Amino acid sequence: MAEVASSSVLNVLEGPRAKWKYLDNILGREGPFTDPEWEPGQPVFEGLERAKVLVIGAGGLGCEILKNLALSGFKDIHVIDMDTIDISNLNRQFLFRHADVGKYKAEVAAKFVEKRVKGVKITPYCGRIQDKDDEYYMQFAMIVCGLDSIEARRWINATLVGLVDEENPDSMKPLIDGGTEGFKGQARVIFPTMTSCIECQLDMHAPRAAVPLCTLATIPRQPQHCIEWAHIIAWEEERKDITLDTDDPEHITWLYQKALKRAEEFSIPGVTYSMTQGVVKNIIPAIASTNAIVAASCCNEAFKIATNANPFLGFPETENYMMYTGDESIYTYTFEHQKKPDCPVCNPNALARPLHVDGNSTLQDFLDGLAERPESQLKKPAIRTEAKSLYYQFPPSLEEQTRPNLSKKLNELVESGEEVAITDPAFPLQFKYKLIFK
Amino acid sequence: MLKIWSMKQQQDEAAQAGTKKKKVTAAQLRVQKDLHELSLGSTMRTTFPNPDDILNFTLTIEPDEGMYKGGSFVFDFKINQNFPHDPPKVKCTQKIYHPNIDLEGNVCLNILREDWKPVLNLNAVIVGLQFLFLEPNASDPLNKEAAEDLKQNREGFKRNVRASLGGGTVRGQSFDRVLK
Numbered sequence: 251m252a253e254v255a256s257s258s259v260l261n262v263l264e265g266p267r268a269k270w271k272y273l274d275n276i277l278g279r280e281g282p283f284t285d286p287e288w289e290p291g292q293p294v295f296e297g298l299e300r301a302k303v304l305v306i307g308a309g310g311l312g313c314e315i316l317k318n319l320a321l322s323g324f325k326d327i328h329v330i331d332m333d334t335i336d337i338s339n340l341n342r343q344f345l346f347r348h349a350d351v352g353k354y355k356a357e358v359a360a361k362f363v364e365k366r367v368k369g370v371k372i373t374p375y376c377g378r379i380q381d382k383d384d385e386y387y388m389q390f391a392m393i394v395c396g397l398d399s400i401e402a403r404r405w406i407n408a409t410l411v412g413l414v415d416e417e418n419p420d421s422m423k424p425l426i427d428g429g430t431e432g433f434k435g436q437a438r439v440i441f442p443t444m445t446s447c448i449e450c451q452l453d454m455h456a457p458r459a460a461v462p463l464c465t466l467a468t469i470p471r472q473p474q475h476c477i478e479w480a481h482i483i484a485w486e487e488e489r490k491d492i493t494l495d496t497d498d499p500e501h502i503t504w505l506y507q508k509a510l511k512r513a514e515e516f517s518i519p520g521v522t523y524s525m526t527q528g529v530v531k532n533i534i535p536a537i538a539s540t541n542a543i544v545a546a547s548c549c550n551e552a553f554k555i556a557t558n559a560n561p562f563l564g565f566p567e568t569e570n571y572m573m574y575t576g577d578e579s580i581y582t583y584t585f586e587h588q589k590k591p592d593c594p595v596c597n598p599n600a601l602a603r604p605l606h607v608d609g610n611s612t613l614q615d616f617l618d619g620l621a622e623r624p625e626s627q628l629k630k631p632a633i634r635t636e637a638k639s640l641y642y643q644f645p646p647s648l649e650e651q652t653r654p655n656l657s658k659k660l661n662e663l664v665e666s667g668e669e670v671a672i673t674d675p676a677f678p679l680q681f682k683y684k685l686i687f688k
Numbered sequence: 689m690l691k692i693w694s695m696k697q698q699q700d701e702a703a704q705a706g707t708k709k710k711k712v713t714a715a716q717l718r719v720q721k722d723l724h725e726l727s728l729g730s731t732m733r734t735t736f737p738n739p740d741d742i743l744n745f746t747l748t749i750e751p752d753e754g755m756y757k758g759g760s761f762v763f764d765f766k767i768n769q770n771f772p773h774d775p776p777k778v779k780c781t782q783k784i785y786h787p788n789i790d791l792e793g794n795v796c797l798n799i800l801r802e803d804w805k806p807v808l809n810l811n812a813v814i815v816g817l818q819f820l821f822l823e824p825n826a827s828d829p830l831n832k833e834a835a836e837d838l839k840q841n842r843e844g845f846k847r848n849v850r851a852s853l854g855g856g857t858v859r860g861q862s863f864d865r866v867l868k
């Protein structure tokens with residue numbers, strides 16, 4: 251028996267797909283949970299190799315995600331991160347070495363994984379996600395996020411929702427999002443416009459724990475209170491004209507010394523330079539194993555979505571959110587977070603509909619026309635583009651300032667193809683139109 | 689054929705220009721909705737230094753009752769793109785004598801920090817600010833001296849408020865004249 255097993259292992263080890271033997275066991279045959287219409291074998295292998303995946307973030311979660319995707323058979327991976335490697339990253343961001351300190355995370359991570367996993371291509375971009383346009387995001391089969399910023403998540407979420415074109419099924423990009431904080435974490439899958447989005451789930455993010463300002467000002471009890479005091483109050487009092495740069499060691503040193511002095515006044519021990527850095531930069535404690543757990547579950551879902559080998563998290567009308575808590579023993583819970591009908595990003599009216607208008611008509615004409623449209627019937631509308639406040643019915647000062655726009659022609663106010671957003675107190679929802687001049 | 693090709697390129701360019709147009713952000717949209725819901729009444733008004741930028745504005749409160757009646761208080765609102773996850777940053781632009789507002793204009797109002805939630809709106813904030821002038825609160829002091837005065841001697845505190853509103857000096861500290 252042992253001999254048979256070892257010789258069959260040997261056969262596979264010699265073939266071209268030798269290292270994917272265990273993956274192929276899943277992709278090469280039907281399993282108890284596979285869809286009856288799913289066909290295992292060659293097309294599935296190829297689909298996985300062709301699937302272009304974008305990883306956002308090459309930090310604690312990102313290192314794990316890149317490693318896992320490469321070891322799961324993905325061959326065409328892109329990664330975006332604007333940060334450079336700091337010495338404090340080295341304890342858990344295992345794709346980086348001491349000699350890499352100061353280099354771009356995306357570049358170093360891509361090189362490392364490419365070298366370690368033969369045949370995988372990783373294309374780094376060292377910059378902001380906001381630098382890239384719709385066309386760039388359109389090329390991917392799915393996006394996996396390992397971010398620590400809510401702002402960046404909201405941006406990519408709104409971008410992916412905006413990409414969805416009803417005529418083009420490829421325009422819906424699954425968004426797989428991982429997040430951790432200490433022993434806690436979550437993995438979630440979003441099918442933009444179909445299932446609950448990041449904006450729908452905004453209340454799932456715990457707000458940053460804040461201490462009342464008067465506590466900081468009058469009765470600090472913890473070293474962190476002294477640091478926050480230096481950060482919020484002392485800096486404003488004494489260095490108002492200098493913009494605080496949390497990456498500038500001189501600035502952190504100044505805050506540290508202020509905090510230390512205040513802590514001495516109140517006999518509070520424990521203020522350190524690194525604690526100052528942590529409080530001021532709001533560094534969330536990262537635990538390597540929590541990152542590993544969350545990244546692993548994100549990548550398994552990415553694999554299942556790419557191959558259809560097994561049912562995955564986030565399929566419309568099923569569970570889409572997995573929370574993990576290791577604070578007190580272990581607790582995990584997977585549930586369906588419902589789409590918010592009034593979500594400002596993904597409700598059907600929030601998607602910009604093309605609207606053909608006469609560029610020579612006035613804003614007033616346009617609003618009058620909208621008032622007659624069955625879906626709107628506006629009463630006290632407010633309308634804007636990203637750059638301009640076109641007209642606000644309220645508050646009075648803004649009404650007065652924007653009133654002159656009512657008699658201007660649309661082509662003086664917006665460009666053809668530009669998006670306008672309209673809200674009205676009579677409606678909980680907003681309307682977005684892409685104005686196209688006839 | 690060449691003509692068709694150049695037409696196609698033009699189309700592509702136009703399409704690209706279309707995709708790069710900026711979209712109204714979620715924070716802008718939310719502020720726009722919140723503005724509809726402001727109840728300013730007769731004692732408050734907003735000013736937008738740049739009407740195109742609705743994320744930065746000032747709110748003037750002119751209480752018509754209470755110890756601060758007759759004053760005109762101007763607060764600076766700065767809202768970032770992470771609103772409503774992050775609360776608005778609110779500061780008083782004048783140096784005033786108030787137990788919950790320090791000499792730099794920092795405001796101690798729970799919903800501006802520790803009790804902020806994304807379901808709260810800008811109206812909740814302006815109601816909270818208005819309330820600070822009707823019921824200054826000695827138990828959340830940002831200006832310790834003013835809080836002490838309010839606790840120890842309410843009548844003396846009232847006199848100090850009147851003096852400070854006129855631009856006078858209280859305990860050696862001079863204040864901005866904020867009478868309307």
Ligand SMILES: [Zn+2]
Binds near residue numbers: 447451590596
């Ligand atoms: Zn949504």
